Amino acid sequence: MREAVLGPQEAGAVDARLASAGLLDLAMEEAGAAVAAACHAFPPGPVLLLAGSGANGGDALVAARHLHLRGREVTVLAAPARHELTRLNRRRLRAVGVTPQPLSPQGMRRHAAGAALLVDGLLGTGFRPPLRPPLVALIEAIQAAGRPVLSIDLPSGLDALSAEGGLSVQADATVTLMGWKPALLFGEAAARAGQVTLTPLTVPATWVQQAALADRPTDAELGTLLPVRRPDAHKGVAGHVWVLGGHPGTTGAPALAAAGALRAGAGLVTVHSLADVPLVMPELMVRRHPDWTAAFASLGTRRPDAVAVGMGLGPQAAEVAREVLAWQVPTVLDADALQPELASLGHDACIWTPHPGEAARLLGVSTPDLTRFPLDAARSLQQRLGGVVIFKGGPSVIAHPGGLSVARGGHPGMASAGMGDTLSGVLAALLGQGLLPWAAAVAGVRLHARAGERAAATHGYGLSASDVAHELGAAWMELRAAAG
Numbered sequence: 001m002r003e004a005v006l007g008p009q010e011a012g013a014v015d016a017r018l019a020s021a022g023l024l025d026l027a028m029e030e031a032g033a034a035v036a037a038a039c040h041a042f043p044p045g046p047v048l049l050l051a052g053s054g055a056n057g058g059d060a061l062v063a064a065r066h067l068h069l070r071g072r073e074v075t076v077l078a079a080p081a082r083h084e085l086t087r088l089n090r091r092r093l094r095a096v097g098v099t100p101q102p103l104s105p106q107g108m109r110r111h112a113a114g115a116a117l118l119v120d121g122l123l124g125t126g127f128r129p130p131l132r133p134p135l136v137a138l139i140e141a142i143q144a145a146g147r148p149v150l151s152i153d154l155p156s157g158l159d160a161l162s163a164e165g166g167l168s169v170q171a172d173a174t175v176t177l178m179g180w181k182p183a184l185l186f187g188e189a190a191a192r193a194g195q196v197t198l199t200p201l202t203v204p205a206t207w208v209q210q211a212a213l214a215d216r217p218t219d220a221e222l223g224t225l226l227p228v229r230r231p232d233a234h235k236g237v238a239g240h241v242w243v244l245g246g247h248p249g250t251t252g253a254p255a256l257a258a259a260g261a262l263r264a265g266a267g268l269v270t271v272h273s274l275a276d277v278p279l280v281m282p283e284l285m286v287r288r289h290p291d292w293t294a295a296f297a298s299l300g301t302r303r304p305d306a307v308a309v310g311m312g313l314g315p316q317a318a319e320v321a322r323e324v325l326a327w328q329v330p331t332v333l334d335a336d337a338l339q340p341e342l343a344s345l346g347h348d349a350c351i352w353t354p355h356p357g358e359a360a361r362l363l364g365v366s367t368p369d370l371t372r373f374p375l376d377a378a379r380s381l382q383q384r385l386g387g388v389v390i391f392k393g394g395p396s397v398i399a400h401p402g403g404l405s406v407a408r409g410g411h412p413g414m415a416s417a418g419m420g421d422t423l424s425g426v427l428a429a430l431l432g433q434g435l436l437p438w439a440a441a442v443a444g445v446r447l448h449a450r451a452g453e454r455a456a457a458t459h460g461y462g463l464s465a466s467d468v469a470h471e472l473g474a475a476w477m478e479l480r481a482a483a484g
C-alpha cells in the first residue's frame, strides 16, 4: 500500500457528495474502531475518553461505543458537538447507554484519577494555532494526570504541518488516520506522538490524493528502483564515478564518498583531489593534482558517468563545482559545493544534498525557519536550485519535479561526521548506474539509512560512516528482496 503524508484534510472539507452518501460516517466508524482496538494494547481498566467538538471528537465517541459494547468501562467527557457526524455519534453512544459528561479540566482531573488510560480526541487536523485558553487548561490537566495517553490522529495541540512541539499532549501512542501528518514525522512534534500506527481507512482515493503533500515510499517500492545487472555485466556498465574533493586537513571526506560509491555498486571510482586522500579501499583510484586548473586541463574532455563534488573541497569549492556543472553530467553536490552563487547553474541531473545549516545558507534564511516546516523547506530549495534536493534530517525530505518524498528509517547514531560524504558516494553510484536523479535520491537515501540501521545493531551510537559503507551491500540485497 502506498503511504502518504497528508496536509490538514478537514473532515468537513471532503467531497460533499461522497460524504453525504455516508462514506465519511463509515470512515469515522473505522477510525473509532481502530482507536478502540489500540486501547487493548494498554493495561486493562477504565478508559477516560476526551472528545472535542470536531470530527476528532467524533472518532473518540465511536471508540467509546466500541469499547463499551465490548464490556470495557468507559467515561466520556465531550465538548458540544459542532460536526454533524460527531452529533450523530453522540446519539449513538447514548443509545447504547453511555451519556457523555461536559468537558472541563476539573472533570478531567476527577475522572483521570481512576482511569487506566486517557484517549485524547480533543483536536485533530482541524486545529489552527494558537491554542485557545479552554484547550490550554485541558491539555495541562491531561499532562498533570500522569496517566497513559492514546491520541487520535495526532496529539492535541500539535499543528499537523509543523515540527514544533509547543504546548501539546505528550502521548504514549497515536493512531493516525488515512496518512501520516508532518507533525508525526519531524522534530519535537514527532517526539510527542509516542508509538504511531497508521490506520489507512477505506475512503475514496481522491480524499487522500487531495490532501497528499508527500509520499513515504516503502522498501518494496524502493527496491524496484535498484538496477538489476545482466549476468554478463562488466565494470563499464556499472558506471565510472569521479569524486572531486579533499583539501589538506579534510581528506577523509572524499575517501568516505568513494567508499560509499564502491559499496553502492559503482564499477570504477576515481578520487580527484589536491591532497593525499587515504586509500580506504585498494579498489579506489586516487589522483592528486597540483591545483584545480591543472586538474581540469589533465582531464581534458574525458567525463565520468556521474560526479560527486564538494566533500572536504575547501576554499575553491564554488569554482570547482561551477566547472563540474558545465559538464552537464549527473552530479551530486554536497558540503562545500553547496554555495548560493551556484544556485542558478544547476541542471536537471543534479542532486543537491544540504543539511539544515547548508540549506539556510542557500536560501538566506535562518535554520529554525527551515526545520519547523521541513516539507516547505525542501520544496523551496528545489524551486531555487532545480534538479533534485535532499533536505537532510531525521527523516530526510526529497524534493523532485514530481513532488516530495519523506524517507524512512535511519538511526540516531548516524548523527556523526562523514555520514553525508558516504551518502553522496551512494547517490553518485546510483546515478552512474543509470538511475534517474529522483530515483537515485529516494533509493539512495533509504539504502544509506538501512545500512545505518544495520551498522547500529552492532555499533549503536558509536557507528561510523565507514561502518555504514560496509553495510551498503547487505542493505541493497534487503531492499531488492523486499521488492519481491
Ligand SMILES: NC(=O)C1=CN([C@@H]2O[C@H](COP(=O)(O)OP(=O)(O)OC[C@H]3O[C@@H](n4cnc5c(N)ncnc54)[C@H](O)[C@@H]3O)[C@@H](O)[C@H]2O)[C@@H](O)CC1
Residues within 6 Å of the ligand: 009, 010, 011, 012, 014, 024, 027, 028, 031, 052, 053, 054, 055, 056, 057, 058, 059, 082, 083, 122, 123, 124, 125, 126, 127, 128, 129, 130, 131, 132, 135, 152, 153, 154, 177, 201, 203, 207
Ligand atoms: N478527513 C477524513 O476523511 C476523516 C477525518 N477524521 C477526523 O477528523 C479530524 C478533523 O476533524 P475536524 O476538521 O472536524 O477538526 P478537529 O476535530 O481536528 O478540530 C476542530 C475543532 O477544533 C477547534 N479548534 C481549532 N483551532 C483551535 C484553537 N486554536 N484553539 C482551540 N480550539 C480550536 C475548532 O473550534 C473545532 O471545534 C481528523 O483529525 C480525524 O481525527 C476521521 O473522522 C476519519 C475521516
